[in-house]
Amino acid sequence: MSHCGLSVGIIGLPNVGKSTLFNALLKDLVAEVSNYPFCTIEPNVGIVEVPDSRLDELQKILKVPEKIPAPIKFVDIAGLVKNAHKGEGLGNQFLSHIQEVDAMVLVLRLFSDPKTALSQKETNPNDDFETIKTELILKDLEILEKILTNLKTDLKRGEKSAEEQIDILKKIKKTLNQSKLFDIDTLDNDKKNLISDFGLLTLKPILIILNCDEKDLKNPPFISQLPKERQIAISVKTEMELADFSDSEQEEYLKSLGLKEPGLNRLVQAGYQLLNLVSFYTFTENLAQAWPIPKNTPIQKAAGIVHSDFQEKFIKAEVVSYNDLTKYNGWHNAKEAGRIRTEGKEYIVKDGDVILVKHG
DSSP: OOTTOOEEEEEOSTTSSHHHHHHHHHHHHBOOGGGOTTOOOOTTEEEEEOOOHHHHHHHHHHTOSEEEOOEEEEEEOOOOOTTGGGTOTTHHHHHHHHHHSSEEEEEEEOOOOTTSOOSSSSOOHHHHHHHHHHHHHHHHHHHHHHHHHHHHHHHHTTOHHHHHHHHHHHHHHHHHHTTOOOOGGGSOHHHHHHHGGGOOGGGSOEEEEEEOOGGGSSSOOOOSSSOGGGEEEEOHHHHHHHTTSOHHHHHHHHHHTTOSSOHHHHHHHHHHHHTTEEEEEEEOSSEEEEEEEETTOBHHHHHHHHOHHHHHTEEEEEEEEHHHHHHTTSHHHHHHTTOOEEEOTTOBOOTTEEEEEEEO
8 A cells, every 4th residue: 555545536516616626735735756766646636735733843852853744635627517317418437436545535616716617597506506416316226236236146156245245235235325425434344344445425524615705714615415514605706816826925914814725724733634534744853744544554554654664563652643743842852751662554544643663
């Protein structure tokens, strides 16, 4: 697993500010690609650095000249049109691009701009969400038909897992037939793993970006179909302008809007959570670095992200929590205070662990 393994697709109907959002991300937070040698870059793919105050603090405490934040990959996917599942517009291509990403950021238009061509005269984010949701559901129902047919053949051949897979998929199909999204978190991890390779679009985690006017940022017009914590209000136009400001100008302007940080930072951090990632840290005398890993990753596997040799020749690791390292103001003091532990290959890495791998 490379450290750019997981990606977030930015999707939406045409003219909602999707590509502008993508360009704003790249303009403001774009990563120095040479730092991330495993990451593939295509024209519509951007590697973005995750804003991380813990890494800033570690750099200070450890007195190292450089830092490399964790990366996250965003993919700008072509606009979706109604009947995409039947191949309308760039339909099939669009849906296959969604299949390749691990989570979706769905941009809905709430801004007023007389110059933007819209098929409807006014913005209706609930309807737009419904259109996109319907296309994803219809595509999944089509995929499910094929999978279930194949699984019935497997069942006849006596494949043990087929029966359980059919049961789970029938539940999902029933929910989708009611025009609802199936909540994957109602399944335990074993069941999730049984169906993880089928590439169902509606099972991917979704985050909504409400692209609204600046005046609406304080009191966002959330849509009713998804919980508020899965929605972020951003004025993409403002974000593009902010990218040209100095740090102090940015801070002042955000304050005047009643915001603590740019919307893009919130989007990147939310994307990180959406992918179920946590960060651990490594350091040398010159560099402090954050690494993204899925929650519940064993330390030997995590070490392989830093360097493949570390995984193969892993012996043990010294581990301290970020909180302890900062509390005791450095590695040496934390060690003196007995806060640094020695862990074996089965140890599950926790968010904020600072790790020194010992290998053969």
